[in-house]
Amino acid sequence: MGLPPNMDLRSGLTARGVPGKADDLRKFAASAGNARPRAKGGQMLKMEARYADYLEIMKRCEKIRAWWWNPGSIRLSDPDPTTGRADYYRPDFLVWHKDGTLEYVEIKGHLEDDARTKFKVAQTRYPCYRFKMLHPQNGGYKVVMGQGEET
Numbered sequence: 001m002g003l004p005p006n007m008d009l010r011s012g013l014t015a016r017g018v019p020g021k022a023d024d025l026r027k028f029a030a031s032a033g034n035a036r037p038r039a040k041g042g043q044m045l046k047m048e049a050r051y052a053d054y055l056e057i058m059k060r061c062e063k064i065r066a067w068w069w070n071p072g073s074i075r076l077s078d079p080d081p082t083t084g085r086a087d088y089y090r091p092d093f094l095v096w097h098k099d100g101t102l103e104y105v106e107i108k109g110h111l112e113d114d115a116r117t118k119f120k121v122a123q124t125r126y127p128c129y130r131f132k133m134l135h136p137q138n139g140g141y142k143v144v145m146g147q148g149e150e151t
Contacts, residue, residue, distance in 0.1 A: 044069060047136045048092055048107050054141075055095065065096040074104070076121045089118040091131075103130035111135070111144065119145055 044052060048069070055067040071094035076087040091104040104122070108115060111133075123131045123146065132146035 045107075045109075047109055050136070051093065051105070051107055051134070051141065055093065063098065065098060067096065068094045071104075074122055074126065076118060076125060087118070087121075089122045091122075101130055102128075103132060106131075106133040107141070108133055108135055108144070116145065 052067075052069060055064065058064045059067060069092065071091065073088040073090050076089050079086045092107050093105040095103045095105055097103060106115070106119060115133075119131060119133055130147050133144050134141035135144045
């Protein structure tokens with residue numbers, strides 16, 4: 001008795017993407033209901049791409065100076081003395097406004113508690129920047145946390 005013809009020996013996944021081992025199947029089933037959209041290899045999510053289009057229009061109309069997608073990580077805590085690890089926050093956009101202020105913008109389709117906490121810590125730790133968290137709504141964006149107008 002051999003393996004099914006659609007089994008991939010390297011990954012343990014079948015051609016349909018279903019795990020081929022019992023342990024993998026349990027992990028797959030446990031995570032299946034918790035899947036959230038994630039950016040893959042330098043690609044924007046659709047809701048981020050829509051906001052990037054909006055920012056590009058704002059830039060061309062000279063309402064903002066510049067904007068950057070995935071501008072980098074913001075350190076939220078000092079490294080732990082035992083592990084050397086620190087907590088970081090990775091906002092989706094950095095917007096440079098005409099008045100010189102810098103604003104970090106996060107686009108969230110679904111707001112988890114850890115994202116809310118990291119956002120609040122970043123606001124507190126870096127008061128020299130503005131922070132805004134947006135949720136796509138009715139073709140635009142609603143401000144769910146932070147400062148700013150709805151877009």
